[in-house]
Amino acid sequence: MATVIISNQRTEEMVGDLELLDPDYRRYVGNQAMRMAWCLQEGDVLVLPMPADEEFLRYVAESLGIDRDSVHVIVPPVGRAGEGVLSRDRLNDERFLAELRAATTGGVDRVLPFHFDGSVAELTKALGLGAVTPGFGFLDQGGGKLLNSKSTFRSLAGGVDAAVPAGTVVSSQEDAEQFLWNALLDRGHPAILKQDFHVAGYGNEIVSPISGVNPIGAQRAVVVETREELSKYLADRWEWLTDGGRNQVVIEHYLPDSAPIYAEIRIEDHGVEFTGHGEMRMKPVLNGLIVPSPSSGTAEFDGFLDTVYRLGAAIHAMGYRGTVSVDAIVTADQSILINEFNCRTGGSTHIHRIGERIVGSDYFEERVLVELRRCVFPAFADALDALRSHGLAYDPSSRTGVLITVTDDSSVGGFGEYCVVARDSEQVERMEAAVAELFAARQSGA
């Protein structure tokens, strides 16, 4: 039986009107969609928002040990919102549905989207898979939207007694101003304001009483020194923060110099299964997802994982089935505070699949995986050739080396991603430096 993998990294439910997204950003997201190719099994169907490089697909299939030709790749006709996103109109397109039905005549037993939103629920029904999809009853009745709300996160975190940054959920500008000023700004603390439904920091802003705060996980940091300035800022941004008055806003204490970590779990019918954890590298540069998290040795880490299981149990009882990524920060004084969860395929899910399926079941203990994003690449064939000819390509016998996880076919570069598999962080650093040098040389020589 096969899976229909739907690489819908951004959806209307998550970001509102997809047409308003910057075309470059849409292209970046569309490129990221290739990450889900690393979830492919023999005979699967892969639905992408943009055509994938055929050589890259063959490389992924070969790395995973599956037959590329057993996989059916479908790109639905471009919709109103343009390339890069699998908007609802694309997933409902009649030609697409016909092609999908034809591709799945051999039998499909599940749908694995990045984000199981209403449009995927409709598609699942159209394929007649509602009854066999775990958690479908919940997802079909708006459960995905419910759990991807940041205000829902705050309530559930309060409910399972999770350590979270000081914060609240507000509906009115007046309450926002009062909490922001009295609880945070007037005490010298920066705050992060989060739109209820946005993803990946795209709907977050930082408001700080001091300048120089580095906005990690947010679009920008705004300096606000007086209550009048705060009032003006809120008046300006309230429409945006509430999506035109529709939603609540989450306000939290923003702790600079914290390292973002995550733990990924799977909610199965029988209970919560652990996938893994990782951390965003902050130094020497802010780029690099490190698996497993280097913070896993700190005093509060086991408590963090316990809380992840408690949140998972609540989400399980509610009826969701699928991946949950719980995000937290490790503060300068090594406290761990949870600041959101995302009930969808994670940005890290493909790295754990690479670990399990390519490196081996002991990858989490025996290896360090570091994923680099927004990298400048030569063309895919050149990049792979360069890695291979310099002994840097992933080698199944040593179980170390570099895998290209997302290729970059743009003329300007910056959309490609790769993953270094190494025995330890020193080896990662060496390989990473070698790859950077190599790609820069090929790029300039191109």
Added chain:
Amino acid sequence: MATVIISNQRTEEMVGDLELLDPDYRRYVGNQAMRMAWCLQEGDVLVLPMPADEEFLRYVAESLGIDRDSVHVIVPPVGRAGEGVLSRDRLNDERFLAELRAATTGGVDRVLPFHFDGSVAELTKALGLGAVTPGFGFLDQGGGKLLNSKSTFRSLAGGVDAAVPAGTVVSSQEDAEQFLWNALLDRGHPAILKQDFHVAGYGNEIVSPISGVNPIGAQRAVVVETREELSKYLADRWEWLTDGGRNQVVIEHYLPDSAPIYAEIRIEDHGVEFTGHGEMRMKPVLNGLIVPSPSSGTAEFDGFLDTVYRLGAAIHAMGYRGTVSVDAIVTADQSILINEFNCRTGGSTHIHRIGERIVGSDYFEERVLVELRRCVFPAFADALDALRSHGLAYDPSSRTGVLITVTDDSSVGGFGEYCVVARDSEQVERMEAAVAELFAARQSGA
């Protein structure tokens, strides 16, 4: 240790702007607040939206076997929204807080509101009771609002595989029209449209392709015969249905000639406890809450109670603690379909307290309790005198008779409520007829 009972039957979080409520309706709700007097224990504090009749309070205390003078009744100064509702400004009033603190110096160990919303969370913090209040972490972070959302109900019901009326949750007028027409109206089925956050049918409307549908649990029934009429209806009502575009709308198949039932449970730290169940009487007149539910003998009733426990387990895992009332309908063909839950003190909670504390722990097996609402009453002293002199007042030795649960001091009548405790439904009918005759005579004679 004492409890602060806060009789906030309607709050801003539940119904939006309380000032917009019709004054008569506000008075009706303010009168209902007396129901919570039946939850009093020795030494408690009772916060009411309007002054209570002193004779009535003594009657309640005597019936419960507690000392009236041990109970402190506080009515906060009237706020912006007027009498009848404990609006947020009233619960935050400095004079009220000072009086409350003075009344609770003897020690208070919990807060029992009708509805644990944000304003009660603030009050709980102001009393220093956050840490000892079960579920406070959840409630303090918007959990009450989350669970009192009808769209949350639809998702959780889907998640625990509850039998619910066919329906969906929509955000757009276009989706609403499509579902309403294709799934319901065009097939000859009436629909009920529910605002996400309103209570007690106040935010519900029925749209029906045929006339003559009796709007139970809704404000009115609108006849819509064509798709054009539907489109026009939605255009007119969308602002109201979505509270100005803020919220989602729940749409469900409306099944006329169904009997509304409920089951009440308590979510405790250790798990789910069963309180009881009941049913709204539909015949001979639509008035009368019957405990226990006469439908408890039907084939699907045990399955309904199983589902109530599964919903309770999900709500427990999420972190809520307190009363949950699960509402359902028994359709003409004896199916039981759940159509909402309410995570707050129920409209029936006081009846079960009367059962447990006045009738005795076997009340649910040995007695039938019927509560009549919106009754025309003489003044309280007259009403009680009439009941006593005709042998109709509740008698602890026979464990039968009538209790006045809410008195009516309005000049027009219609706000009073009473509860008949009887051995069986025949005895209920006899007593009910006798009371009606008696009160009508006193009323006309006044």
